[in-house]
Amino acid sequence: MIDVAARAGAGYVGFVFFPKSPRFVSLSEAAELGSHVPFGVAKVALVVDPDDALLDQITAQVPLDMIQLHGHESPERVAQVKSRYGLPVMKVVGVGDASDLAELDVQARVADQILVDTKPPKGADLPGGNGLVFDWGLVARRRWPCPWMLAGGLNAGNVGEAIATSGTRQVDVSSGVESAPGVKDAAKIKAFIDAATC
Numbered sequence: 001m002i003d004v005a006a007r008a009g010a011g012y013v014g015f016v017f018f019p020k021s022p023r024f025v026s027l028s029e030a031a032e033l034g035s036h037v038p039f040g041v042a043k044v045a046l047v048v049d050p051d052d053a054l055l056d057q058i059t060a061q062v063p064l065d066m067i068q069l070h071g072h073e074s075p076e077r078v079a080q081v082k083s084r085y086g087l088p089v090m091k092v093v094g095v096g097d098a099s100d101l102a103e104l105d106v107q108a109r110v111a112d113q114i115l116v117d118t119k120p121p122k123g124a125d126l127p128g129g130n131g132l133v134f135d136w137g138l139v140a141r142r143r144w145p146c147p148w149m150l151a152g153g154l155n156a157g158n159v160g161e162a163i164a165t166s167g168t169r170q171v172d173v174s175s176g177v178e179s180a181p182g183v184k185d186a187a188k189i190k191a192f193i194d195a196a197t198c
């Protein structure tokens, strides 16, 4: 499915290293997948509150261009990961309401990129990939000192409105291009990218 995404124009592909996820990939699977990603498409490791031991293994075995921190990592931890691994770090910040915007301002001063995602509901099994939207108006016309990407419940049917409302220049999707949890769908990937780029 990586070739489908790349041919359709995706700029990033992500490997989910979260064992409870239906999208989980092992180190060896990610290493194999990563070796086939075309030049120009960034390979991103998605990790949740990882310790150095896990990141040491991932970065030693998987060809990567970026690390995405999807847990409760502090700005200090973001800075540590950047410096220890020499890779750009995308920090995910979950937004449920306006009170969550302050963390975006703080993390955007440290991270290389921020992913503005929907805050997972309390008790959710997954910190991301839940297919839920938030109020895109909350981030409309906001500026941060690093590039940012919008995520959360996007699909081919709503991504145009999400871009128009939020003003984002980059979008991220997971469950919205799947036919079942963890099963990516080529037609949905193409439709999503077409809708996001026209």
Ligand SMILES: O=C(O)c1ccccc1NCC(=O)[C@H](O)[C@H](O)COP(=O)(O)O
Pocket (backbone or CB within 6 Å): 014, 016, 018, 021, 022, 023, 046, 047, 048, 070, 117, 126, 127, 128, 129, 130, 131, 132, 151, 152, 153, 154, 172, 173, 174, 175, 176
């Ligand atoms: O997708 C997962 O299973 C996952 C597990 C653990 C951490 C992050 C995870 N996904 C994060 C993503 O990058 C999603 O693309 C993002 O949250 C948007 O997901 P969706 O709402 O399904 O488009």
